[in-house]
Amino acid sequence: MRVLTVKGVQVDDTFAEAFGMRATALIITADSARWARQAALSMTGFATSVIGCGCEAGIERTLTSRQTPDGRPGVRVLLFAVSTGELQKQLQARVAQTVLTSAGSACYAGLDGEEPLRLGNALRYFGDGWQISKRFGARHYWRIPVMDGEFVCEATTGLTKKAVGGGNLLIIGRTSQSTLAAAEAAAAAIAKVPDVIAPFPGGIVRSGSKVGSKYKGVPASTNDAFCPTLRGAVKSALNGDDGAVLEIVIDGLTSEAVAAAMRAGIAAIVKLGPKRGATRISAGNYGGKLGPHHYHLRDLLP
Amino acid sequence: MKPLVFSLRERPSQRLDLSPLVPHQLAGKTTTAIERIALQTTRERISVGDIFRLRMGDAEHIRFDGGSERFDRVGYAMTGGEIVADGDVGVQAGRLMAGGRLAVRGDAGPWAASGMKGGAIEILGTAGDHLGGPLAGEIAGMRGGIVVVRGGTGARAADRMRRGTIIVEGEAGPYAGSRMIAGTLIVHRKAGPLPGYLMKRGSIVLGEGCSELSPTFLDCGAHRLLAMRLWAGLVEPYSERAAALLRRPLRRFAGDMAVSGKGEVFVGNSS
Numbered sequence: 160m161r162v163l164t165v166k167g168v169q170v171d172d173t174f175a176e177a178f179g180m181r182a183t184a185l186i187i188t189a190d191s192a193r194w195a196r197q198a199a200l201s202m203t204g205f206a207t208s209v210i211g212c213g214c215e216a217g218i219e220r221t222l223t224s225r226q227t228p229d230g231r232p233g234v235r236v237l238l239f240a241v242s243t244g245e246l247q248k249q250l251q252a253r254v255a256q257t258v259l260t261s262a263g264s265a266c267y268a269g270l271d272g273e274e275p276l277r278l279g280n281a282l283r284y285f286g287d288g289w290q291i292s293k294r295f296g297a298r299h300y301w302r303i304p305v306m307d308g309e310f311v312c313e314a315t316t317g318l319t320k321k322a323v324g325g326g327n328l329l330i331i332g333r334t335s336q337s338t339l340a341a342a343e344a345a346a347a348a349i350a351k352v353p354d355v356i357a358p359f360p361g362g363i364v365r366s367g368s369k370v371g372s373k374y375k376g377v378p379a380s381t382n383d384a385f386c387p388t389l390r391g392a393v394k395s396a397l398n399g400d401d402g403a404v405l406e407i408v409i410d411g412l413t414s415e416a417v418a419a420a421m422r423a424g425i426a427a428i429v430k431l432g433p434k435r436g437a438t439r440i441s442a443g444n445y446g447g448k449l450g451p452h453h454y455h456l457r458d459l460l461p
Numbered sequence: 462m463k464p465l466v467f468s469l470r471e472r473p474s475q476r477l478d479l480s481p482l483v484p485h486q487l488a489g490k491t492t493t494a495i496e497r498i499a500l501q502t503t504r505e506r507i508s509v510g511d512i513f514r515l516r517m518g519d520a521e522h523i524r525f526d527g528g529s530e531r532f533d534r535v536g537y538a539m540t541g542g543e544i545v546a547d548g549d550v551g552v553q554a555g556r557l558m559a560g561g562r563l564a565v566r567g568d569a570g571p572w573a574a575s576g577m578k579g580g581a582i583e584i585l586g587t588a589g590d591h592l593g594g595p596l597a598g599e600i601a602g603m604r605g606g607i608v609v610v611r612g613g614t615g616a617r618a619a620d621r622m623r624r625g626t627i628i629v630e631g632e633a634g635p636y637a638g639s640r641m642i643a644g645t646l647i648v649h650r651k652a653g654p655l656p657g658y659l660m661k662r663g664s665i666v667l668g669e670g671c672s673e674l675s676p677t678f679l680d681c682g683a684h685r686l687l688a689m690r691l692w693a694g695l696v697e698p699y700s701e702r703a704a705a706l707l708r709r710p711l712r713r714f715a716g717d718m719a720v721s722g723k724g725e726v727f728v729g730n731s732s
Contacts, residue, residue, distance in 0.1 A: 229691045265687055291662070291723075292643070293688065294605075294624055295695045302688045311687050 163457060168429050169439040170456050175327045175421065176444035177452040180239045181246045182322030182412055183276050184269030186222065187258055188233035196221075198261035199234045202253045206238070207359045208408075210368075210379055214240040214249040215324060215410050217356030228267045229311070235269050237356045239324050239410045243274075246318065251281045254312075259285065259303075265311040270412070272317025279303075279312035319412055323452050326409035326417035328424050329367070329385060331439040335403040339363070341428045341436030342405040348427035349409060354416040357407050367406040367443065382443070401439065414452055421454055426461040462519035464545075469527030473512055476502045476551060480534040482509070484542030484561065487520040502533070528567050536563040539580070552589075555582045558606065571615065572596065577625065579606045581699070587612035590634065593627055594620035601642060603627065609699050616653070619646040622663060628696060628703045638665040641724060647696070647703045660717050660724035668706045668729045678716030678726055685710050689727070 161172035187202070189195040199218050206216035216238040227233040238253075240246035258266050259282060266278065279301035283290040286303040292314075293300045299314035328345060332338030346362030349355060357363070372380035383389050384396040385404045397404070407424055411417035428437050442456055465487065477500040481487075487495060496510030509515065513525075521542035525532070528548020535550045538557040546554075549567035556575040563582045565573075571589035574582050575596060588610045593603035594617055602621040613631030620636070622644040629637075629646070635653035638646045641663035648656075648666065654673040657665050666689075693707035711727035 228694065229687055230694060231687075265691075289723075291664075291688075291725075293645070293664070293692070295626060295692070296607075298695070300688070300691065302686075308684065309686055309688055311691060 163460070165429050165460055167433040168437060170425070170460060171439070171441040172455075172457050173442050174444055174447070174453045174455040175325070175442035176447060176450040177323045177325040177327075177414075177417060177454065178450045179320070179452070180241060180322040180324035180410065181243050182237060182239045182270075182319050182410070183246060183250060183272065183316050184219070184412070185236045185238070185250075185254070185258075185278070185316055186227055186233050186267040186269045187236060188222075188227045188229055188231040188265045188267070189261065190231060190263040192221065192232035194261065194263055195231070195233045198258045198264045199236050201257035201261065203236055203238075203358075204257075206249075206253075207364070209239070209241055209324070213245060214238055214253075215356070215358040215408075216249075216253070217358045217362075217410075219354065219356055228313075229265055231265070237269075237354075237410065237412065239322055239356075239358075243276075243318060243320075247276050250276055250278065250316075254278065255282055255285070259305070259310055259312075262307060267313045268316035270317035270319060272319045274318045274320075275315035276318045277314075278316045279314045282310075282312055285310075321414070322410065322412050323414045323417045324410040325450060326411065326421055326452070326454055327443050328407045328409075328421060328428075329441040329443055330405045330407065330428060330437045331385075331397070331401050331403070331441060332437040333400055333402045337436055338403040338405050341431050342407060344427040344431045344436065345407055345424035348423040349407065349420045352416065352420040352423050354413060355409055355411040355420040357409055357420075359406075359408055362407060364406045364408055367404070370445065396441070398439070406443065417452070418454055418459065421456075422459040422461070425456065425459055429461055462522060463516075464522035464524045465518040465520050466516040466524045466526055467509070467513040468516070469525070469529065469548075470512060470514055473507070473529055473531045475505060475507065476531045476533050477507065477512065477529075478502050478534050479532050480537030482523065483536060483539040483544065484521050484523060485540050487523070490520070492517050528565075530568070530570055533570075535565070536561075536582075539563065541580075549586070554584075555580075555608075558582065568612070569610075574603055574606070574608045574627070576601070577603045577606045577608065581606060582608045583699075584608070584610045584612070587631065588614040588618070588629075590615035590617055591620055592618040592629075593622055593625070594618075603644065607696075607699055609703075613650075618648075619644065619663075619665075622646065626696065628700045630700060630702050633667075637667075637671075638663065638726075641665070645692070647700075647706065649700075649702045649706055657717055657724055657726045659720050661721045662723045664725050664727065666703075666706060666711065666727040666729075670728045674714065674726065674728075675717060675719070677718040677722075678714035679718060681713040681715050681725075683710045683712040683730060686713075
């Protein structure tokens with residue numbers, strides 16, 4: 160594989176392979192920014208990978224009280240799944256158990272998508288007959304009486320079929336500390352890019368996986384080619400002084416947003432430099448035959 | 462684009478049916494064709510040319526220079542565009558309107574916005590009885606859109622309303638929101654006796670209360686509801702007074718318990 164070098168950081172001439180996904184967005188508000196964030200954190204908790212969580216979700220941005228429908232502080236949350244049915248199921252279950260239950264919360268559509276997904280239209284039954292439907296122009300809301308007043312929830316939110324999941328960067332460094340510093344810089348840069356989330360804890364995943372396993376019934380297992388402790392034992396992708404690898408997985412509402420996020424991540428890693436951060440950037444793919452979206456790192460250099 | 466202007470020559474000698482003078486009916490018509498449109502409601506024939514001086518323009522923007530309480534059915538079933546009536550209008554202004562904007566710069570007669578489905582109506586003066594209400598024999602009244610009356614309104618505003626929003630910045634007469642099926646009626650000032658009479662669902666907001674509330678409405682306490690704050694933001698472009706009212710604490714009365722009791726009357730704390 161050809162290797163490019165940008166300001167001392169090696170960039171593998173490879174590509175990230177990503178998949179088409181279904182996605183939606185929500186705006187969650189509360190009386191304070193803290194409680195809006197709390198509701199969103201609960202909702203997007205345990206939503207790191209579709210492999211085990213059913214969906215991938217994260218906070219996309221923080222909204223000021225001027226940017227939300229009800230004039231309170233809020234956050235915008237993105238939710239990704241492999242099918243419309245699974246996305247609807249996850250949306251309904253997560254909003255019902257985490258946003259509806261959070262003190263003072265309200266929930267609105269965060270995307271004008273191609274098709275509607277049921278939001279308040281599904282949750283209204285919690286009102287046990289006391290729910291109130293309110294329409295204004297094209298907007299439709301449900302008011303559900305709850306113990307601290309009313310839960311206001313928009314009837315539907317939008318679905319997009321153009322979303323992309325699985326954009327990624329593999330960040331390779333000499334030590335776990337310097338690699339984490341580079342990954343943190345990249346995650347911080349990606350957090351500023353609109354319409355994307357990095358669903359893993361802090362935006363970073365340390366247990367990258369490959370498809371399949373030696374064990375029956377295990378769909379994914381450790382990415383041994385990038386495990387530094389197996390460097391001599393397996394067909395490794397690591398070089399002599401590569402001591403740690405961290406990955407950033409990116410889901411976006413559009414392919415352009417994923418590319419923009421990867422570009423921002425690479426720029427942040429390069430800016431930190433090889434001494435304090437990562438020495439090498441790579442990306443994960445399956446040979447290019449599984450996913451329709453390919454992001455070549457050489458096209459995304461700063 | 463210049464508007465299509467109908468200037469009133471003299472006070473009409475009979476009630477006129479102005480329902481043909483809406484944008485989608487006049488689009489593409491020549492001056493002569495428009496002048497020939499019959500407007501009479503008696504056996505004595507009156508055409509547009511007899512009563513109006515016509516100044517051609519874009520049929521999407523229609524203006525009536527001078528009004529009369531004999532101008533009936535202005536903006537009937539209009540689907541888009543704009544009609545501005547520079548004066549009073551008669552009965553059923555904006556009846557069955559589905560889109561566009563109707564502005565009345567005077568008073569409107571009874572049954573304004575009757576059976577309206579969409580669009581926006583603004584009445585700078587007062588509106589008569591049965592604002593948004595159904596005609597005899599119809600099951601539902603207003604079904605969508607927004608109506609703003611800067612003055613007061615007569616009896617039974619929002620009668621049998623099913624959807625949409627009516628804002629009355631002045632006072633409302635007796636039985637405001639009677640038999641409401643759903644929708645929202647906001648009265649900035651005081652309402653007459655028995656608002657929400659036999660309402661099934663829907664919301665009525667009364668800034669200064671009413672002269673008499675039926676005992677079939679039950680006090681649920683004063684609240685600052687988020688839904689009202691959200692509504693304030695939505696109605697603010699149409700009425701700042703209504704928005705200010707919705708941001709105040711409001712006392713909620715659930716009713717009418719004589720029927721299903723899923724409706725609500727909110728009363729502003731006048732203190």
